[in-house]
Amino acid sequence: MTSPSAESAERRPQPARGGRPGRGPSMTQVAELAGVSSQTVSRVVNGRTNVDPATRDRVVTAMEDLGYRPNRAARALKSGRFRSLGLMVLDLESYGNTRTANAITLEAARVGYLVTLRPLGVPTIEAVSQAFESLIEGTDGVVLLVEASTLDRARIEFPPGLPAILVDTDQESSYTVVDNDQRLGARLAVEHLLDLGHETVWHLAGAQDSHPADARENQWRETLSRHGRTIPPVIRGDWSAQSGYEAARRIAAEPGVTAVFAANDQMALGLLRGLDEAGRRVPNDISVVGYDDMPESANFIPPLTTVHQSFDRVGVACVTSLVREIEQGVRTERTIIPVELVVRSSTAPPPGFTAATPDQGPPRG
Structure with missing residues (x-):
């Protein structure tokens, strides 16, 4: 009886005569097994979209059956591209x-x-330089995902000719920038609380030297100033739930606080716990708004009102812009992804607030 492995070996195309011993399967063999042309196999290997899905599946199956692995170095020499992106993240x-x-x-x-x-x-900058040295060979473009204003101030310079995307930065440069609309998000959060009747809004800010933290804090100030409200002192966190919990002790000790805008949901989570332990009820005594809309934020106690950021859309925009520049030489200057406010149960009018009623005019005589 022939074993299954022997049967598989019999079906597997054999190397052409004169081929070098140990040489891997070729693109031609993949094409023969899949019943397509070598050009179709090439399009699949290079990620082209003009291939019928059923045909693509046959080619991929043939590659797996044969153990075919594209030679990236050879492809790069021929096309001038490695089809590889570098991602630097803090x-x-x-x-x-x-x-x-x-x-x-x-x-x-x-x-x-x-x-x-x-x-x-x-x-x-030294860390970025070292990262570039490790990525520059075999990489067609780079995404820099670093929330650091220190790098902005230093004005990053990438190797000449290397397409690059900067995420979460206010740097004005010749590189493409992709970011959520930080200013809009902070404005929506603060104006929501003011519209509920709160006289002012305290702010639990994010880490120092972070562009998102700076942008949200600056817009918090501008929004309060534009509405003629008192600007309370900033309370600084570090993005962690623990820093929010520690901030709650200071906030709970301020009897006049009725609303807090936290720069992210994790700090808001710690803030909710700390306020609860201090006997300050949310939202009866203090309203809390977060930022990010983590999946867990809908299950906080109470469910958190927060600003929704689409990180998925940011990631897609980064790749779309970078690949367009790599393959077509077309650079996108800046892409801003819109945000939205998600209202849940952690916000309400302040204690004792009574909404103003429309003027009914003088009493009838």
Whole structure:
């Protein structure tokens, strides 16, 4: 009896006569097994979209059956591209970085690009330079996902001719920038609380030297100033739930606080717990708005009113812009992704607030 493995070996196309011993299967063999042309196999290998889905599946199956692996170096020499993107990220601990990085890798795979991830660890120009040295060979373009204003001030300079995307930055440069609309998000959060009747809004800010934290704090100030409201002192956190919990002690000790805008949902989570332990009820005594709209925020106690950011759309925009520049030489200057306010149960009018009634005119005589 012939074993299954022997049968598989019999069906597998054999190397052409004169081929070198140990040489892997060729693109021609893949085409023969899939019943397509070599040009079709090439289009599949290079991630082209002009291939029928059923045909693509046959080619991919044939590649898997034969153990075919495209020679990236040879393809790069022929096309001038490696079909590889570099992703430099400060860290993967924050919710936003993780979601954006995930979206970038998924979208890159969809359009036929690999992604090489390079965590920086510290936001310094030296760290960026070292990361470039490790990514420059075999990479067609780079996404820099670093929330550090220190890099903005230093004015990053990438190697000449290397397409690059900057995420979460206010840097004015010759590189493409992709960002959520930080200013709109902060304005929506503050105006929501003012519209509920709160006299002013306190702010639990994010980490220093972070562009999103700076943008949200600046817009918080501008919105209060535009409405003629008192601007309370900023309370500084570090994006963590623990820093929100610690901030709650100071906020709870201020009897006049009725509304807080936290720069992210994780700090808002710690704030909710700290206020509860201090006997300050949310939203009866203090209203709280977060930022990010983490999936868990709908299950906080109470469910959190927050600003929804689409990190998936940011990731897709990064890859779309970078691939367009790599393949067509067309650069997008700046892409701003809109945000929206999601109202839940953590916000309400302040204690004792009575909405103004329309003027009924003088009493009838």
